[in-house]
Amino acid sequence: MLHGARNLRLSIRALSVHRLRNSLAVGAAAIGIAGIVVLTAVGDGARTQVLERIERLGRNTLVVTPTRVEPRAGRRRQGSDLAVTLRTADAAAIVRASQAVRRAAPVYNREMPARYRRIETPATIIATTPDWLAIRKFQLGGGRSFTMAENKDRARVAILGAEIRASLFGDSIDPIGRIIRVGPVPFLVIGWLTPVGTSLVGTGTEDDRIIIPLDTGLDRVFHRDEVRMLLLETVSADVSAAAEDVASILRARHPRGPDAVDDFIIQDPVLLLATELAARTAFQRLMSGLAVLSVFVGGAGILSIMLLAVRERRMEIGLRTALGARRRDIAFQFLAESLLIAATGGVIGISIGLIGRTVAARFTAFPLGELTSSLAWAAGSILILGVTAGIIPALAAARLDPVAALENR
Secondary structure (H helix, E strand, O other): OHHHHHHHHHHHHHHHHHHHHHHHHHHHHHHHHHHHHHHHHHHHHHHHHHHHHHHOOOOOOEEEEEOOOOOOOOOOOOOOOOOOOOOOEEEEEEHHHOEEEEEEEEEEEEEEEEEEEEEEEEEEEEOOOOOHHHOOOEEEEOOOOHHEEEEEEOEEEEEEEEEHHHHOOOOOOOOOOEEEEEEEEEEEEEEOOOOOOOOOOOEEOOOOOOOEHHHHHHHHOOOOOOOOOEEEOOOOOOOOOHHHHHHHHHHOOOOOOOOOOOOEEEOHHHHHHHHHHHHHHHHHHHHHHHHHHHHHHHHHHHHHHHHHHHHHHHHHHHHHHHHHOHHHHHHHHHHHHHHHHHHHHHHHHHHHHHHHHHHHHHHHOOOOOOHHHHHHHHHHHHHHHHHHHHHHHHHHOOOOHHHHHHHOO
C-alpha cells in the first residue's frame, strides 16, 4: 500500500514537469471520451425511437389507404389524386366478413386551425370512431372518449392531444367542458390525451391531434363521403392472412374489372418500421464505430507521450532500480501516469460530452439514448484507454537494463 501511494505521488510529480505535452494527451483523451458520450447517445436514441414506435403501434395492425389515380390523357384532375372509394361501410364489412380482423377504425384527417377564444393553433383533425383510440393504444389523461351513439348523432365533441391542450389552455385551465372551434364549427371538449411523442412516420408529433367523431367530421367539418384510411387490428401478429381477407373483401365491394388495378393499398406499418429499424441499427453501429475511433485516436496520443517519457527518463529508471525499486514498481508508476492522463481527460471529456448531448438533443430529430448507458461506455473507455495506452510503456520501462539506463544508452 505504501509503495503504491509513493509511486502514485511520483507519477503526479512526473506529469507536472511537462504540463504542455501532457495537456495535449489529456486533450486527446477528452475528445475521445466526449465522442463516446455524444455519438453513442445519438446512435442509441435513433434505434430506440423506432423500437418505441413499433411497441406503441403493436405488431397486429394493418393500414388500408386509397391508391393514387393516374391522370387520363387530355383530362386535368382537380384536387387530390387519391381514389375516393374507401367508405365507412368498408370497415364494418371487413370486421363482419373476416375472422382475422378484430376491429377497424375508418379515418379522415386534415390540417386545420383550432381556436379557443382569441387563442388559435394549427392542429391535425382526426375524424374516426372510438376504436381508433383502442387500436392506437392512446391513453386518456382526463375526461372520456366519445361513444358510437355520439358518432351516429353527429355530436360535436372533441378529445385534445397534449400539445393542443397546452397551446389552447396551458396548465392552469381544465379544458373539460370548454368550447373550442375547429374551423367555424364549435366542439365541446370531453377529454384529453397523455403525451405520445413522435409520429409513426417519424416526421412530426402525434400530440397535435384533435380527435372528433367520424360522422361529425365527414358531415359538419370536411363535407366528404369517403375516408382516407382504414386502421385495422388483426387477431394475430401474423397479419398475412388478414391482409388476404381484407384484399378479397374490398375487391368484392369495389369491382374494378378483370384487368383493373386495386383502388386500395394494404400496408403492414410494422414491416415498414422494421426496414427503418435496420437502417437506424446500421446508423447506431456507425456512431459506435466513430466513437471507438475517437477513443483510439486519444489512446494513440497517450501512448506516444508515454513512450517519449520512458525514453527521456531512462536515467531516473536506472537510478531507482539501482536503489532497490522492483520492476513492478517501475511498471506501476508508468501505468499509473497513463491512467491519470486518461482519467483527467475522461472527466473533461464527459463534461464536454454532456454539453454535446444538450446540443444534439436540440438539433437532432430523435431523442438521445439513456445517459447511464453513455456514461457506462465512457467509464469503460477511460479504463481501457489508460491501461492499453500505458501497458506497453510500462513494460518497456520495467525491462530496462539499469546499467545501460544509467549510462543513458
